[in-house]
Amino acid sequence: MRNVDNPTPGGTGNQPAESRTPAVPEPARARNRWVWTAALVVVLVGGVFGLRWWRYSQTHVSTDDAQVASDIYSISPRIAGHILTVGVDEGTPVRRGQVLAVIDPRDYQVALDQAQAAYEQAVSGAQAAGGTVTVTERTGGAGISQAAAGVSAAQGGVAAAQAAQAAAEAQVTASERAAQAATASREMAEREVGATQAAVTAARAQAQQAEKDAERNRALIAKGAISRQQADQTDAAATTAQANLEAAQARLSSAQSAVAQGQARERQAQAAVAQAQAAVGQAKAGVGQAQAGVGQAQAAEQSAQVSPEKVAVSRSEAKSAGANVAAARAKLEQARLNLAYTKILAPVDGIVAQKNVERGQYVQAGQPLFAVVPAGGAYVTANFKETQLAKMRPDQPATFTVDAYPGVTFRGHVEFLSPGTGSVFSLLPPENATGNFTKVVQRIPVRIVIDRGSAQYPLRAGMNVIATVDVGQSK
Numbered sequence: 146m147r148n149v150d151n152p153t154p155g156g157t158g159n160q161p162a163e164s165r166t167p168a169v170p171e172p173a174r175a176r177n178r179w180v181w182t183a184a185l186v187v188v189l190v191g192g193v194f195g196l197r198w199w200r201y202s203q204t205h206v207s208t209d210d211a212q213v214a215s216d217i218y219s220i221s222p223r224i225a226g227h228i229l230t231v232g233v234d235e236g237t238p239v240r241r242g243q244v245l246a247v248i249d250p251r252d253y254q255v256a257l258d259q260a261q262a263a264y265e266q267a268v269s270g271a272q273a274a275g276g277t278v279t280v281t282e283r284t285g286g287a288g289i290s291q292a293a294a295g296v297s298a299a300q301g302g303v304a305a306a307q308a309a310q311a312a313a314e315a316q317v318t319a320s321e322r323a324a325q326a327a328t329a330s331r332e333m334a335e336r337e338v339g340a341t342q343a344a345v346t347a348a349r350a351q352a353q354q355a356e357k358d359a360e361r362n363r364a365l366i367a368k369g370a371i372s373r374q375q376a377d378q379t380d381a382a383a384t385t386a387q388a389n390l391e392a393a394q395a396r397l398s399s400a401q402s403a404v405a406q407g408q409a410r411e412r413q414a415q416a417a418v419a420q421a422q423a424a425v426g427q428a429k430a431g432v433g434q435a436q437a438g439v440g441q442a443q444a445a446e447q448s449a450q451v452s453p454e455k456v457a458v459s460r461s462e463a464k465s466a467g468a469n470v471a472a473a474r475a476k477l478e479q480a481r482l483n484l485a486y487t488k489i490l491a492p493v494d495g496i497v498a499q500k501n502v503e504r505g506q507y508v509q510a511g512q513p514l515f516a517v518v519p520a521g522g523a524y525v526t527a528n529f530k531e532t533q534l535a536k537m538r539p540d541q542p543a544t545f546t547v548d549a550y551p552g553v554t555f556r557g558h559v560e561f562l563s564p565g566t567g568s569v570f571s572l573l574p575p576e577n578a579t580g581n582f583t584k585v586v587q588r589i590p591v592r593i594v595i596d597r598g599s600a601q602y603p604l605r606a607g608m609n610v611i612a613t614v615d616v617g618q619s620k
Contacts, residue, residue, distance in 0.1 A: 204617030206537065210588060211527035211545065211610040218493060220515035222248060223486040228506045233515070235500050239491040245515055246502060250487040253480070260473070260480035267473035271466035299438040306435040310428035317421040324414030331407030338404055341397040348390040355383035495519040523604040525557065525593040527612040528567060530586050536616035537562065543593045545612040550602045555595060559614060563590040 226248035233245050362379040365371045499516035502508060525545055529537070541559045546552075566587040568575055593612060598604065 205613050205615055206529060206533040207611065207613040208527050208529050208533070209609075209611045210529075211525055211593075211612040213523055213547065213604045213606055213608040213610055214526045215518050215523045215606040217498065217606070218495070218517040218519065219513050220245060220489060220492070220517060221511050221513050222489055222508050223510055224248065224253070224483050225509045226252065226487065226507070228502055228504055228508060231500075231502060231504050233497050233500070235497055237497045238520070239495060239497060239517065241491055241494050243491045244488050245491055245497070246489045248487040248489070248508070250484055253484040253487055257477075257480040257484050260477040264470070264473040264477045267466070267469040271463070271470045274463035274466035299435060299441070302438060303432065303435040306428060306431040310425060310432055313421060313424040313428045317418060317425055320414060320417040320421045324411060324418050327407060327411035327414045331404060331411050334400055334403035334407045337400040338397065341393065341400045345390065345393040345397050348386065348393040352383070352386035352390040355379070355386035359383040489514065491517055493517065493519045493522075495522070518606065521598055523598070523606065524560070524595060525610050525612055527591045527593055527610070527614075528588040529591055529614075530588055531566070532586060534562065534589060534591075537591065537614055538616075541614055541616060541618065543612060543614045545593065545610045547602075547604065548609045553599075553602055555599075555602075555604075556597065557593045557595045560592045560594045563592075565589070 229247045229249045231246045232243075233239060239245065359379040359382070362371060362375060366373060366375075495517045497515055498518045500514070502514040508514060525543075527545075537559065539559050539561055543557050543559055545555050545557065547555070566589050568587060591614070593614075595604070
């Protein structure tokens with residue numbers, strides 16, 4: 146049985162209960178005070194920063210759905226042709242008006258020359274038509290007899306031109322026959338040359354064989370193997386064969402000379418044929434001119450008979466000639482433009498981003514050849530939620546950072562807000578009227594213009610951006 150009078154461990158048995166509570170050490174109390182003080186400081190600092198963040202969030206909206214964009218100029222030719230030279234490559238800086246490529250201008254130069262000649266001809270025709278109107282109005286109905294005489298003279302000219310044409314055609318026929326005869330003579334002489342060459346070859350072979358026989362017999366007669374008569378016979382045969390060879394060679398030279406003469410006659414005959422044919426062409430041209438003169442004379446006769454109608458026709462011709470001048474002038478200007486279009490120029494200062502053409506390639510009008518990104522033309526397209534646009538207005542200041550340059554802040558301002566959401570301008574816009582509608586917060590593109598770029602941190606199209614707009618003030 147426990148003795149209640151015995152003291153308990155750590156105290157007396159008759160000590161009050163509150164006096165038995167263990168005391169807190171002084172270091173623990175100090176540590177608790179520091180903890181409470183630090184917690185209070187953290188709460189105060191957090192409250193200050195939270196208040197500042199709340200105030201900042203009331204005047205600033207941000208989005209990371211933003212990219213650097215730039216106007217990209219697609220360069221294409223206005224005419225078709227073969228590329229003569231290409232003066233730039235991808236990444237090449239260009240200035241406005243710099244030649245990027247050249248289309249072969251020769252065809253367009255020829256077209257310009259033709260248009261220039263047609264324009265000058267139209268001007269001359271208009272001047273002549275105007276003079277005709279003046280003369281027609283002054284002469285009136287006079288000159289019928291002169292017009293009839295002109296018709297007779299023109300018809301006589303036609304007859305004379307036709308006679309000259311007939312004579313020239315007869316000369317062509319005679320020249321062609323002479324050429325045929327010369328050709329036949331040459332061919333016969335060439336056949337004679339062939340036959341004579343064969344005879345020369347045979348005679349040369351016989352002469353060589355006879356000479357060999359004669360040499361052998363001379364050797365044998367020296368040894369007394371054959372008679373002198375046999376040796377003389379072989380010498381005579383050799384002499385005869387040599388004579389035959391020389392005669393054949395003489396005939397060959399004569400035949401070759403005949404061939405040369407035949408060729409000369411043939412060339413002369415062909416030249417005569419060409420001259421005669423040229424004379425025929427001139428005679429035909431003369432006939433055409435004479436017939437045209439007849440037509441003009443007949444028209445003059447008819448116009449002389451109907452003077453008022455002639456004046457009206459002359460005026461109509463003058464008006465038509467004036468219209469022809471205008472049409473020719475327009476074609477001339479178009480030809481000049483086409484020739485100028487052979488040089489493909491850079492429309493702005495910038496950098497060539499794409500090159501889809503090589504020298505010698507045939508290109509069509511409108512075919513994309515280059516893409517030029519303008520220098521300093523970058524801007525930011527930020528896709529803000531529609532719930533962030535209540536206070537956003539054009540000209541409000543903005544800042545943004547680029548993933549490529551951590552820690553660098555760029556400044557700009559809002560240029561405009563898109564008139565529609567991004568989905569409205571998509572290839573397949575949503576049709577919510579079809580049912581099963583699910584409300585989704587839409588995004589609206591906002592263009593931010595960069596106030597000042599940096600050569601040290603160049604911005605390139607497509608870079609990711611975090612954009613912030615100060616909606617509490619305007620620029």
